[in-house]
Structure formats: C-alpha cells, structure tokens
Amino acid sequence: MSPSALPYRPHNHDACVAQALTEARSICQQHNARLTPTRERVLELIWQSHKPLGAYDILAVLAEDGHNAAPPTVYRALDFLQQYGLVHRIASLNAFIGCTHAGKSHSGMFLICRSCSNVLELTAPGVASAVNTAAAEESFRPDDVTIEVSGYCPGCTSDTPHD
Amino acid sequence: MSPSALPYRPHNHDACVAQALTEARSICQQHNARLTPTRERVLELIWQSHKPLGAYDILAVLAEDGHNAAPPTVYRALDFLQQYGLVHRIASLNAFIGCTHAGKSHSGMFLICRSCSNVLELTAPGVASAVNTAAAEESFRPDDVTIEVSGYCPGCTSDTPHD
DNA sequence: TTGCTAATGTTATAATGTTGCAAATTTCAC
DNA sequence: GTGAAATTTGCAACATTATAACATTAGCAA
Numbered sequence: 001m002s003p004s005a006l007p008y009r010p011h012n013h014d015a016c017v018a019q020a021l022t023e024a025r026s027i028c029q030q031h032n033a034r035l036t037p038t039r040e041r042v043l044e045l046i047w048q049s050h051k052p053l054g055a056y057d058i059l060a061v062l063a064e065d066g067h068n069a070a071p072p073t074v075y076r077a078l079d080f081l082q083q084y085g086l087v088h089r090i091a092s093l094n095a096f097i098g099c100t101h102a103g104k105s106h107s108g109m110f111l112i113c114r115s116c117s118n119v120l121e122l123t124a125p126g127v128a129s130a131v132n133t134a135a136a137e138e139s140f141r142p143d144d145v146t147i148e149v150s151g152y153c154p155g156c157t158s159d160t161p162h163d
Numbered sequence: 164m165s166p167s168a169l170p171y172r173p174h175n176h177d178a179c180v181a182q183a184l185t186e187a188r189s190i191c192q193q194h195n196a197r198l199t200p201t202r203e204r205v206l207e208l209i210w211q212s213h214k215p216l217g218a219y220d221i222l223a224v225l226a227e228d229g230h231n232a233a234p235p236t237v238y239r240a241l242d243f244l245q246q247y248g249l250v251h252r253i254a255s256l257n258a259f260i261g262c263t264h265a266g267k268s269h270s271g272m273f274l275i276c277r278s279c280s281n282v283l284e285l286t287a288p289g290v291a292s293a294v295n296t297a298a299a300e301e302s303f304r305p306d307d308v309t310i311e312v313s314g315y316c317p318g319c320t321s322d323t324p325h326d
Numbered sequence: 327t328t329g330c331t332a333a334t335g336t337t338a339t340a341a342t343g344t345t346g347c348a349a350a351t352t353t354c355a356c
Numbered sequence: 357g358t359g360a361a362a363t364t365t366g367c368a369a370c371a372t373t374a375t376a377a378c379a380t381t382a383g384c385a386a
Contacts, residue, residue: 005301034383036333055373070336075374080333091254092309094342094373109294111303122297130293131272134285135312138168140274143314146255149294150309154302197352199364219341233367238343257342257373 006100007050007118008155017047020098024086027103033084041065042077043098046087051117052095090119092148097121107131109147115156169263170213170281171318180210183261187249190266196247204228205240206261209250214280215258253282255311260284270294272310278319 006016024043028035035043045061046053055074062069078096081087085103087096090110100121101108107128111120127147135142169179187206191198198206208224209216218237225232241259244250248266250259253273263284264271270291274283290310298305 034332036382038334068335071374072336072376073334076334091311109297111298111301111305113303114306120301120303122301124293124297127290127293127297130287130290131310131312134272134287134290135274135314138274138283138285139317139320140276140283140312141315141320142274142312143277144312146309146311146313147294148254148309149298149303149305149307151298151306152304157302157304197364201365217341218343231366234343235345235367236365239365 004154005120007120008153013048017044020047020102023102024084027084027086031084033080038062038067038069038073039077039080041067042074043081043086046081046096047098050097050119052090052093052097052112052119054093054095058096088121090148091146092150107145107147110149111153112148112150113153113156114150115152118153120153167317168283170283171316176211180207183210183265186265187247190247190249194247196243201225201230201232201236202240202243204230205237206244206249209244209259210261213260213282215253215256215260215275215282217256217258221259251284253311254309255313270308270310273312274316275311275313276316276319277313278315281316283316 021040021044024040025035041062042058045058055071055078058078059069059071059074062074067073078087078089081096082089085099085101088099088108088110089096090112093112097110097119099108101123104123106123109122109124109127111122113119124147128145131145131147132142184203184207187203188198190196204225205221208221218234218241221241222232222234222237225237230236241250241252244259245252248262248264251262251271251273252259253275256275260273260282262271264286267286269286272285272287272290274285276282287310291308294308294310295305
C-alpha cells in the first residue's frame with residue numbers, strides 16, 4: 001500500500017513546482033502551443049499548492065504581482081492549461097489543480113480531503129473500466145468522465161468523528 | 164442489454180411524476196420530515212423533465228406560478244430534497260435532477276447526454292466498489308462520491324461526429 | 327513594412343449561490 | 357385550547373463564479 005502519497009508527504013515543493021513547469025514547457029513545445037508568461041504564472045500558482053485554487057484566488061495573487069488582471073485573463077489561461085491537460089477543474093469545488101499525469105492520456109479520479117483540502121489525483125484503471133462497462137451496458141458513449149471523491153485523507157482520518 | 168432506459172423511452176410522464184411524488188411523500192413521512200407545498204412543487208418541477216434543471220430555472224417557474232420566491236426559497240427546498248435523497252445535484256452542470264432510486268441507499272452514477280441533455284442515473288455497484296478499492300489503497304476514507312459521465316446517449320450517438 | 331493570427335486588456339454583465347434577520351407557521355407539552 | 361419552542365418561509369442584500377463583446381497589442385511570416 002501507499003500510506004503517503006505525494007500531496008500528504010513532506011517534499012521539496014519548490015522543486016516539485018519547478019519540475020511541473022519544465023514538463024509543461026516541454027508539452028507545450030511539442031504541441032506548438034505558447035506557454036506565455038501569464039499562462040505560466042497561473043500554472044505556477046496552481047502548483048504551489050496541492051490544494052485546489054479558485055479562479056478568483058489566482059486573480060488575487062496576480063493582483064499582488066502588480067498584474068492588473070481581470071477575470072477573463074485567468075479563465076482564458078485556465079482554459080488553455082486544461083486544453084493541454086496541465087490542470088484539472090474540480091467541478092464539486094469550482095476550483096483548479098495541477099495535473100500530476102500531464103502528457104500521459106489518463107482518466108483521473110480525485111480524492112479530496114474535507115479536512116485539509118489536499119487533493120490526490122489517481123489514475124484508476126479499474127474505475128475507468130468499470131465506468132466504461134456500465135456506460136456500454138446502456139449503449140452510452142462516454143466522452144468525459146468526472147470522478148470526485150470527498151472524504152478524509154490518511155493524515156486527517158483520525159481527527160474525524162467515526163459514527 | 165437495455166437499449167431504452169427510462170429517460171430515453173416514451174412513457175406516461177404525468178404518471179411517472181405522480182409516482183415520484185407519492186414515493187417522496189411516503190419517504191418524508193417515514194422520516195418525520197415535512198414535504199411542504201413549496202418543497203413538493205420544486206420536486207414536481209424537477210421531475211417534470213428528465214433533464215437537469217438549474218435553481219434559477221425552478222425559480223422562474225415558481226414566479227410564473229405567482230409564487231413570489233427568491234433564490235433562498237429554491238435553494239432551501241433543494242437542500243431539503245437532497246437531504247432525503249429525493250434529488251441529486253449534478254456538479255458538472257450546476258443543476259438538479261430527480262433521484263430514481265429514492266429511499267434505497269445507493270451511490271449513483273450519471274450518464275449525461277451532451278446532445279439531448281437527458282440524464283440517466285445508474286446504480287453501478289461495480290463502479291462503486293472499484294472506487295472504494297482505489298480509495299482504500301490510498302488509505303482514504305470516502306464520504307461522498309461524485310461520478311458524472313458526459314457523452315452521447317443511445318438516441319443521439321448517431322448524430323455526432325465519430326473521429 | 328505589411329498584413330495575418332493569436333493573445334491580452336477592458337468594461338460590463340450574467341449566472342450561481344449565501345447570509346442574516348424578521349415574520350409566519352407548525353409542533354408539542356401542558 | 358394555550359403558549360413557548362422549533363421549524364419554515366419571506367425578503368433584502370450580497371458574495372462568488374463565469375462569460376460576452378469589443379478594442380488593443382504582440383508574434384510572426386511574406
């Protein structure tokens with residue numbers, strides 16, 4: 001088992017962010033997509049927490065940067081980053097998080113801790129295939145699959161009532 | 164296979180709504196919960212389409228009813244209905260839909276058609292257990308599971324590009 | 327340069343959801 | 357029944373999230 005997946009574990013976060021940015025640059029280059037300063041900055045901000053960040057949180061930091069940005073700036077950057085699989089939107093939180101499997105095609109599943117807000121993205125082939133099977137039984141053709149699990153992460157599970 | 168699940172199939176929709184309301188009354192009675200006129204009307208409106216309905220859509224119909232309602236009226240009714248498992252919120256659409264398994268404990272999965280907007284709620288034990296297994300491998304304790312699949316339903320699948 | 331496309335700036339507004347408090351209604355013990 | 361307590365509703369204001377529309381600028385190729 002994996003008692004201490006990345007977001008829950010102490011790690012060199014600056015390096016972790018730097019690596020994500022390096023990978024992002026490479027992915028964009030491969031696709032002839034321009035990772036402009038604003039887009040890169042947004043990606044960096046998102047990576048600086050393992051917690052999901054709202055669009056207006058990002059906007060606030062950009063404002064601190066001295067960047068006089070309006071909502072469309074952020075949403076456009078987020079659209080771009082999602083398009084290239086660099087960030088995911090968590091629908092149940094209206095927030096965004098860095099993709100830990102950027103580049104690789106994957107159907108993610110998110111474990112969202114209600115207590116510490118950390119989010120772990122998993123590639124869960126078993127889940128994906130179960131979803132596809134269930135959809136196929138209804139002759140439904142899946143296009144986009146959202147799987148978000150709220151609950152308590154290993155570090156927080158003890159703090160909570162066990163009814 | 165099931166080529167024609169309820170929402171895709173022509174059926175006596177008035178009866179279908181009426182049955183949902185009857186069941187709701189019974190469930191509320193069992194829980195000593197009050198299905199007040201407003202709550203019942205909101206549930207009825209939601210059931211009158213198999214398509215997800217936004218809170219402000221509901222609000223608009225209440226206004227046509229002559230009910231001078233404000234957003235909290237609708238959201239409170241929706242909270243109540245969700246609490247007793249009578250409706251579900253579809254996070255990826257910010258919309259609500261009647262629960263087809265009210266009363267029974269279940270972890271739903273939603274098949275959302277991008278073309279006709281119908282939503283089919285499935286009880287998918289295979290999916291639920293795959294999710295629980297994946298979560299357990301990370302020592303994560305699930306609390307609430309959201310599974311929403313966008314794509315094309317059997318009736319609409321032919322109309323769409325097949326890249 | 328010129329001209330094209332992609333990206334950004336800017337203003338306004340739409341869509342979704344919440345807080346807080348007062349008034350009305352229902353419940354329930356007496 | 358009556359009156360206190362709890363639940364539900366009305367209502368106004370506000371908070372948050374997201375988009376539309378149009379002008380401007382940057383990057384790049386002929």
